[in-house]
Amino acid sequence: MNSRIVLAIILLLTITYSISAQPRERGASPRGSIRGHVFDSALEVPIEYANIVLYSLRDSSQVTGTITDQNGLFLITELRPGNYFLEISFMGYVKKTIDRVEVRPRSGEVNLGNILLDQIALKLDDVSIAAEKPPVEYHIDKKIINVEQHLTAVSGTAVDVLENVPSVIVDIEGNVSLRGSGNFTVLIDGRPTILDANDALQQIPASTIDNIEIITNPSAKYEPDGIAGIINVILKKNRLLGGGGIINLNGGLDDRYGGDVLLNYRRGIASATFGLNYSKRHFPGSSTVESYTTMGGNKTYINSEGSKLWGRTGYGIRGSLDLDLSSNDLLGVGFRWGRREMVHASDLNYDEWSEPALLHTYYTSISDMQRSGAFSMAYLEYRRRFGKKDHEITSRLSIFRGDMEEEGTNELVDANDLLTSGQISTEDGPGRRIFVNVDYTLPLGKTNKFESGYQGRFGAHEDITGLYEYDPATGIYEYRPDYSHSVDYSRDIHALYGIYSGEMGRFGYQGGLRGEYTNRNIDLVGENERFSIERWDYFPTLHTSYQFNGRKQLMASYSRRIQRSRGWHLEPFITWTDAYNVRTGNPDLKPQYIDSFEAGYQTFLGKYFISTEAYYRVTHNVIEFVRSVYDTSVTLRTPENVGTDYALGTELMVNGNPMKWWDINCMVNLFNYRIEGTLYGEPFSEESFDWNLRLNNTFDLTRSTKLQINGRYNSPSASAQGQREGYFMANVALKQEFFEGDLSATLQVNDLFQTAKRESTSEAPGFYSHSIYQREAPIVMFNLKYTINNYRDKKEKGRQQNDFGEDDF
Numbered sequence: 001m002n003s004r005i006v007l008a009i010i011l012l013l014t015i016t017y018s019i020s021a022q023p024r025e026r027g028a029s030p031r032g033s034i035r036g037h038v039f040d041s042a043l044e045v046p047i048e049y050a051n052i053v054l055y056s057l058r059d060s061s062q063v064t065g066t067i068t069d070q071n072g073l074f075l076i077t078e079l080r081p082g083n084y085f086l087e088i089s090f091m092g093y094v095k096k097t098i099d100r101v102e103v104r105p106r107s108g109e110v111n112l113g114n115i116l117l118d119q120i121a122l123k124l125d126d127v128s129i130a131a132e133k134p135p136v137e138y139h140i141d142k143k144i145i146n147v148e149q150h151l152t153a154v155s156g157t158a159v160d161v162l163e164n165v166p167s168v169i170v171d172i173e174g175n176v177s178l179r180g181s182g183n184f185t186v187l188i189d190g191r192p193t194i195l196d197a198n199d200a201l202q203q204i205p206a207s208t209i210d211n212i213e214i215i216t217n218p219s220a221k222y223e224p225d226g227i228a229g230i231i232n233v234i235l236k237k238n239r240l241l242g243g244g245g246i247i248n249l250n251g252g253l254d255d256r257y258g259g260d261v262l263l264n265y266r267r268g269i270a271s272a273t274f275g276l277n278y279s280k281r282h283f284p285g286s287s288t289v290e291s292y293t294t295m296g297g298n299k300t301y302i303n304s305e306g307s308k309l310w311g312r313t314g315y316g317i318r319g320s321l322d323l324d325l326s327s328n329d330l331l332g333v334g335f336r337w338g339r340r341e342m343v344h345a346s347d348l349n350y351d352e353w354s355e356p357a358l359l360h361t362y363y364t365s366i367s368d369m370q371r372s373g374a375f376s377m378a379y380l381e382y383r384r385r386f387g388k389k390d391h392e393i394t395s396r397l398s399i400f401r402g403d404m405e406e407e408g409t410n411e412l413v414d415a416n417d418l419l420t421s422g423q424i425s426t427e428d429g430p431g432r433r434i435f436v437n438v439d440y441t442l443p444l445g446k447t448n449k450f451e452s453g454y455q456g457r458f459g460a461h462e463d464i465t466g467l468y469e470y471d472p473a474t475g476i477y478e479y480r481p482d483y484s485h486s487v488d489y490s491r492d493i494h495a496l497y498g499i500y501s502g503e504m505g506r507f508g509y510q511g512g513l514r515g516e517y518t519n520r521n522i523d524l525v526g527e528n529e530r531f532s533i534e535r536w537d538y539f540p541t542l543h544t545s546y547q548f549n550g551r552k553q554l555m556a557s558y559s560r561r562i563q564r565s566r567g568w569h570l571e572p573f574i575t576w577t578d579a580y581n582v583r584t585g586n587p588d589l590k591p592q593y594i595d596s597f598e599a600g601y602q603t604f605l606g607k608y609f610i611s612t613e614a615y616y617r618v619t620h621n622v623i624e625f626v627r628s629v630y631d632t633s634v635t636l637r638t639p640e641n642v643g644t645d646y647a648l649g650t651e652l653m654v655n656g657n658p659m660k661w662w663d664i665n666c667m668v669n670l671f672n673y674r675i676e677g678t679l680y681g682e683p684f685s686e687e688s689f690d691w692n693l694r695l696n697n698t699f700d701l702t703r704s705t706k707l708q709i710n711g712r713y714n715s716p717s718a719s720a721q722g723q724r725e726g727y728f729m730a731n732v733a734l735k736q737e738f739f740e741g742d743l744s745a746t747l748q749v750n751d752l753f754q755t756a757k758r759e760s761t762s763e764a765p766g767f768y769s770h771s772i773y774q775r776e777a778p779i780v781m782f783n784l785k786y787t788i789n790n791y792r793d794k795k796e797k798g799r800q801q802n803d804f805g806e807d808d809f
């Protein structure tokens with residue numbers, strides 16, 4: 001593994017040196033200047049720190065640039081005579097281009113006068129959104145979730161934000177699915193993470209997030225892993241000169257509290273960010289299960305009811321430093337360290353009997369599963385811009401490490417409070433990953449460009465499982481070596497990609513191809529078994545768009561993706577998870593391949609912005625966890641390639657303002673799900689019509705007071721062996737700002753009517769199970785946020801929020 005790190009560093013430094021060694025252009029003696037004032041078009045106030053970039057009209061090469069001062073003024077001096085064009089941009093505003101600026105010999109200064117920038121949210125024209133960004137923005141290749149607009153999630157994590165966004169479903173235990181699939185990739189600031197997707201989202205406080213990108217049909221530049229696409233979490237960072245930060249504190253009922261601090265400083269060529277966070281979330285609830293198994297002609301019933309608790313505790317630290325080495329060279333370094341702890345505990349009363357005897361046995365099952373571990377990440381990134389606009393190369397090295405320890409205890413106590421049986425299962429697994437990226441972009445003319453790159457992923461981890469069983473005769477837990485194993489995993493993936501994009505009039509297109517070579521080995525330590533794979537895979541992508549008159553746009557895309565199995569899915573041995581459930585892996589599992597098609601259309605209808613998307617997804621080699629009878633009252637879960645599934649659906653989003661003080665956002669997702677294949681040697685086919693609805697309402701009660709009310713409904717959904725029932729949930733939040741926004745307080749109440757629950761049925765030859773879990777509700781949280789060195793107060797009084805819905809800091 002160390003040799004891989006050394007090779008990756010050598011590769012990165014070689015690329016960096018070869019790029020930096022290229023000669024830089026020198027300009028001739030300039031003779032003229034360009035002046036202008038940049039204003040907010042709606043508020044008629046100057047915009048400070050707006051970016052001004054000047055390009056040559058002849059070849060689109062970048063000439064120079066500057067920023068505006070506190071009065072919105074900029075001045076570019078010592079320019080050679082010639083023709084130029086100018087780009088003016090600032091966070092939260094529509095970029096403006098002045099197509100032709102002529103500097104003549106001895107003409108002196110060119111005064112462009114007042115230049116007005118429109119806020120991005122105001123591109124809805126007649127739709128008034130109080131100069132704030134909408135909760136959801138639609139782009140050609142992604143949806144952007146503006147986190148600050150989701151008041152009911154302010155004290156939560158990234159998962160709480162996703163509860164009220166299109167394409168995503170979150171169950172009451174925080175498990176996320178994207179367009180009906182739990183298999184997706186999570187990126188943090190565009191970088192991968194060593195954590196599982198759900199774990200990663202649960203670790204990120206909502207208050208530290210700028211926005212979340214939902215990318216359901218990524219281009220060939222992105223890793224193709226994940227059935228449903230990519231969720232990219234963009235964290236807050238400093239963008240303006242000076243220092244500042246944010247402090248958040250929150251607390252609620254049932255042992256829930258947390259906080260985070262984010263500090264930023266930018267001066268000269270350096271920009272630094274430092275953050276700390278802590279979060280504890282416990283969710284008590286109740287559980288009811290009715291089940292039976294049939295084995296050897298005997299039918300055994302097991303019913304249970306009682307209390308359950310699940311929760312997560314996480315804390316971490318992160319930092320980054322960006323250095324503008326020159327106008328064309330950027331060097332960035334950063335790190336992130338954290339620790340997460342998860343708990344699943346239950347105290348259930350059981351009633352067990354068999355037919356034909358009908359003799360009931362009553363006992364109590366006490367379970368406690370603790371899972372914890374630390375994770376860390378560090379990266380080094382270098383970007384080199386060449387003379388021409390958008391002509392650049394970026395190289396990045398990321399190193400990850402994670403440790404995991406798990407211990408689960410399950411004990412059965414009879415009616416006399418005597419311990420009759422028990423199990424302790426353990427699992428330990430340190431893991432390491434290295435990512436190397438080199439991405440190159442070459443503009444071709446004004447509208448076309450070519451992109452290519454290399455991406456390497458090198459990973460290895462261990463998995464050590466153990467089982468101890470209680471011996472009533474000795475009163476101690478005895479080690480069971482026949483159910484204890486050690487496994488070493490290694491997987492290297494090398495990828496090359498190429499993308500060509502361009503425009504022909506109103507038609508835009510992008511085509512790409514990615515090739516990946518995978519080398520994977522699984523070694524059972526001490527058992528002389530190895531499972532290996534060497535394989536090439538190819539992933540084409542295509543994105544198109546057409547711009548109509550009247551702000552209407554049609555988009556269509558295709559991508560091919562892959563879902564590779566997790567390590568424990570492939571383990572060829574029995575692992576006990578509790579007294580009633582065992583699992584085994586399947587080393588013969590094939591990866592799932594996905595063909596994904598999408599088409600979208602955006603338009604305006606009066607005061608409302610409307611977006612609709614249609615999608616069709618085919619998944620080959622579908623993996624489902626098949627349940628069967630392992631022993632009397634014990635079921636076995638095994639991952640199997642059961643067949644092919646099909647999802648055909650549409651998403652509709654409507655956003656607008658019925659009144660100046662009322663913003664409404666409605667999202668509907670309708671899709672037909674069908675799965676067919678072979679199970680237990682017999683063909684099967686299951687189908688369901690699934691839908692979910694979200695309705696978000698935000699009311700500006702006063703200039704400093706907001707009320708948000710939202711509700712969502714998830715319909716029932718089918719699987720190969722059963723069905724999950726639907727449920728409804730309503731949330732409400734009230735936010736009050738003080739001291740012109742420096743301090744804000746938010747009271748949020750989630751699951752207001754205690755209607756959220758998880759109810760499911762599983763059935764197959766030899767067993768049946770119907771379970772209901774409902775957490776205690778309503779969930780009440782209170783959040784305080786304080787902004788340090790509020791720029792709006794000192795220099796931008798009267799300005800509204802930036803593109804993240806958050807004051808600059």
